[in-house]
Amino acid sequence: MDTILSINNLSKNYGKLKAVNNLSFTINKGHVYGILGPNGSGKSTTLGIVLNVVNKSGGTYSWFDGTITTHEALKKVGAIIERPNFYPYMSAYKNLRLVCKIKNIDESKINEKLELVGLLERKDSKFKTFSLGMKQRLAIASALLNDPEILILDEPTNGLDPQGIHQIRDIIRKIAGLGTTILLASHLLDEVEKVCSHVVVLRKGENLYTGRVDEMISTNGFFELKSENLEALAQCLEQHQVIKNIKITDDLLTAYLEDELSAKDLNEFLFQQGITLTHLVKRKESLEEQFLQLTNKTDH
Numbered sequence: 001m002d003t004i005l006s007i008n009n010l011s012k013n014y015g016k017l018k019a020v021n022n023l024s025f026t027i028n029k030g031h032v033y034g035i036l037g038p039n040g041s042g043k044s045t046t047l048g049i050v051l052n053v054v055n056k057s058g059g060t061y062s063w064f065d066g067t068i069t070t071h072e073a074l075k076k077v078g079a080i081i082e083r084p085n086f087y088p089y090m091s092a093y094k095n096l097r098l099v100c101k102i103k104n105i106d107e108s109k110i111n112e113k114l115e116l117v118g119l120l121e122r123k124d125s126k127f128k129t130f131s132l133g134m135k136q137r138l139a140i141a142s143a144l145l146n147d148p149e150i151l152i153l154d155e156p157t158n159g160l161d162p163q164g165i166h167q168i169r170d171i172i173r174k175i176a177g178l179g180t181t182i183l184l185a186s187h188l189l190d191e192v193e194k195v196c197s198h199v200v201v202l203r204k205g206e207n208l209y210t211g212r213v214d215e216m217i218s219t220n221g222f223f224e225l226k227s228e229n230l231e232a233l234a235q236c237l238e239q240h241q242v243i244k245n246i247k248i249t250d251d252l253l254t255a256y257l258e259d260e261l262s263a264k265d266l267n268e269f270l271f272q273q274g275i276t277l278t279h280l281v282k283r284k285e286s287l288e289e290q291f292l293q294l295t296n297k298t299d300h
């Protein structure tokens with residue numbers, strides 16, 4: 001598998017503050033990666049380091065297996081790490097034409113990228129007439145002009161209205177579908193869940209989880225159960241080997257699983273013990289619950 005970026009034990013200190021603490025992860029071609037963490041967890045600092053705008057304190061990173069210099073590598077990277085900034089009185093098209101001139105890119109790409117972000121019809125409108133969402137989409141088009149190997153976005157939907165958020169997420173998925181690797185930083189769990197295939201979870205600069213988003217839900221899940229006799233139900237479940245522990249809240253019993261157990265098998269087992277359920281739902285923790293668990297675990 002082609003490696004786009006590998007980060008090894010990367011650290012950044014601001015005085016005593018460890019903004020990034022011994023962080024390691026690898027980005028492979030063709031996936032959508034999320035760096036997920038609350039505000040101040042070190043997402044922007046990490047992006048700043050690999051984009052060569054923030055100096056690291058320790059560790060290493062290498063682009064494209066270290067086969068080319070960082071300077072050359074960054075020519076294959078499209079990044080938006082600040083609010084989009086273009087000339088307000090110039091049209092979208094003319095702004096992108098200027099970017100092409102500066103970066104020595106063929107102008108023929110402009111229409112294709114404007115189309116991709118849904119702005120082709122507005123190409124002659126002045127930048128200052130654009131909504132925030134349109135400005136962000138123009139920034140994405142601009143970052144894609146040189147067909148980068150990877151697109152890096154820092155909080156791409158910050159400040160946008162629901163429709164704007166939806167459009168940006170659709171565009172990110174579309175770009176990924178065309179084969180571009182994506183790395184996005186976000187503090188929004190559902191954004192990562194909806195857009196990314198892989199995630200690096202950060203808290204106070206430390207890596208709490210790295211892996212596939214779907215595998216992050218690593219537990220076997222739990223059952224939510226109700227019965228007219230909760231006491232008897234609880235006693236019965238305690239004898240079941242696969243039930244790890246039980247929690248009762250009002251009339252709802254939650255039974256956490258240590259191993260695989262189907263709803264059918266549990267229902268049969270309870271019925272044989274003379275217990276009739278009035279409610280049976282099998283659930284897995286959402287990424288949000290999992291994320292909260294991960295962040296709580298290290299909260300001393």
Ligand SMILES: Nc1ncnc2c1ncn2[C@@H]1O[C@H](COP(=O)(O)OP(=O)(O)OP(=O)(O)O)[C@@H](O)[C@H]1O
Nearest residue numbers: 014017019037038039040041042043044045046187
């Ligand atoms: N130039 C700086 N000088 C001192 N401290 C800094 C500097 N830049 C960032 N920090 C601190 O480093 C930590 C990580 O900040 P960073 O911006 O990387 O986090 P983040 O996860 O991107 O959060 P946000 O979404 O709020 O930007 C924070 O505690 C922040 O205050």
